[in-house]
Amino acid sequence: MGSYLRTLKILPVDLKTPVSFNLPKEYSFIKTFLKKYFLESEDVTILTNYKHLVSLVQDREPVSPVPGLTLREAKQVWRNAAHPALQNRHKDLSWMVAHEILPVRAVMHSRGMAKNPICPRSGCNSPETVHHLLWECGAARDLWAKTGPLYFPCLPAGGAQFGYQLAILGVGRGLKDLTAQEFTSLWLTLNVIKDAIWATRNLLVGKGVTVTLHACELKVTSMLQGYRTTIFGRGGR
Ligand SMILES: [Zn+2]
Known part of the structure; x- marks a missing residue:
């Protein structure tokens, strides 16, 4: 999963070590999650901070409507x-x-x-x-x-x-x-x-x-x- 983490800038690019270009399927949920909440373009400081991540996800979560209310x-x-x-x-x-x-x-x-x-x-x-x-x-x-x-x-x-x-x-x-x-x-x-x-x-x-x-x-x-x-x-x- 090195390649994916590199594009998110979570892993520094090191040309001396081999990377896998395809995400192993055990880790694909990470990509699914980041894609669903449009988080892939977020800064690495947000992606690696649990609290920032939770608050972003809460903001982006679809809201279940209540009759008669905005x-x-x-x-x-x-x-x-x-x-x-x-x-x-x-x-x-x-x-x-x-x-x-x-x-x-x-x-x-x-x-x-x-x-x-x-x-x-x-x-x-x-x-x-x-x-x-x-x-x-x-x-x-x-x-x-x-x-x-x-x-x-x-x-x-x-x-x-x-x-x-x-x-x-x-x-x-x-x-x-x-x-x-x-x-x-x-x-x-x-x-x-x-x-x-x-x-x-x-x-x-x-x-x-x-x-x-x-x-x-x-x-x-x-x-x-x-x-x-x-x-x-x-x-x-
Ligand atoms: Zn009554």
């Missing part, structure tokens, strides 16, 4: 779903929500795995989509209305910009003035609320238990305890 926003959504401060269950939840594949009834019904697509809350006759469960359904609306003003003092007053995309996916104009720390606190809190909505819905469907709004709020507060040091800093309470 590619740039979609990129942010996937970054949010993999936010290093999130617990794994919240990463999974965010990922399934962004893909709209959380196993709610409308999703299950469309795949032939549920008898009906309708929301399980009594008196609610809308199809239970991800959007409905987390945002439109009365139970979700009540919890957002109750918890919003308490937990989001850093958001612009009035809450006019506080819509589905911001609350559920963590993207939107209302966020651009936040510091990284403020965004992390907000994003963790939003995930805890989504988790509480999904968990109480599962209690209703699985065990027939109706969780009151107050109990749901307590669940949010107790789950936030798990994130306390991340949100409030060390020693915070």
